[in-house]
Amino acid sequence: MQIAQCFHTAILVTDLQKAEHFYTDILGLAKIERNLKYPGTWYQIGNFQLHLIEDKTTTTQIQNPEKWGRNPHIAFTVTNLESAKTQLQAHNCPIQPSASGRAALFTKDPDNNIIELTQL
Incomplete structure (x- = not known):
């Protein structure tokens, strides 16, 4: 395969x-x-x-609340991380910077699915 x-x-x-x-x-x-x-x-x-x-019955559990990147997540690249951060903050979305120190941050959708945004 x-x-x-x-x-x-x-x-x-x-x-x-x-x-x-x-x-x-x-x-x-x-x-x-x-x-x-x-x-x-x-x-x-x-x-x-x-x-x-x-699925109205689903629940998403955060296994590691201290480091969102150590949970199941989906990652997207962005061209401007600061702009993305500003957009998330304008909508009161939770944000956690990457613990690795690289240009990335994590947020959650309304169901606690974790989304990573990484600078290109």
Whole structure:
């Protein structure tokens, strides 16, 4: 087997409207068309897709609250980390700088899914 690339990641959210606000309005991701019979939203990010799937019973547990990067997370690159930080702060999103000292920070979506933003 030879894996060519990562195609998508799916994460569970309890409230699709709140999640869409975070991923569309705050992170600025572009929605794509989906024709499935269960509630969800798909986003295209370069050659990669992020799939939000609504499950009202899901709970996301943070295993390491002191270091968010040591939990399951998805990482995106940004062209300007300071601008991304300002955008998150403007929407009162929680932020934790990377413990490694590199140009990266972590935030959480409304369901506690951890998102890493790394400077290109």
